[in-house]
Amino acid sequence: MTPDLPYWPAAMDQKSAAAYCGVCVETFKKVCPVRPLKFTESTRGERYLRQRLDEWLASLDPNKQDAAPKRKFGERLYGGQSEAGRA
Template identity: 40%
Template sequence: MNLPSTRLLTKTQAASYCGLSVATFSGVCPVRPIAIGEGVRMHRYDVRDIDKWIDSFKAGGPAPQSKFEELIDKL
């Protein structure tokens, strides 16, 4: 298994870590990035938060809502 060498990942790295395309990752992952500076270029995803999201699928309970599901619920 290829574990990341850093704890904070760009969106591209986070998507790759999950085995997803960036578009799919953006649509299904409820993990919010951390702003470590100004601008989108400085947003990073915490590997531990991503791992918690992935582990939630194994726990048997409902998975957290994706951004898409959150928006649909608001309609």
């Protein structure tokens, strides 16, 4: 049986966005660079896109690894030169 997971809408108010990010509203206001969409002129009409929050959170990951540069076949065998480069 799968546990019930919380439902997170695609666009969230500030309180929900802070909870989604795992921080209190005050911390969220201080650290989150994501700007809300304005559906109305009121701050009650502002919504944070879940996708943008995910992108921001992923950018904070200290474990994120860049892809290793790809080498051409044989580069390592011939001291960093490909067969064509040695000719």
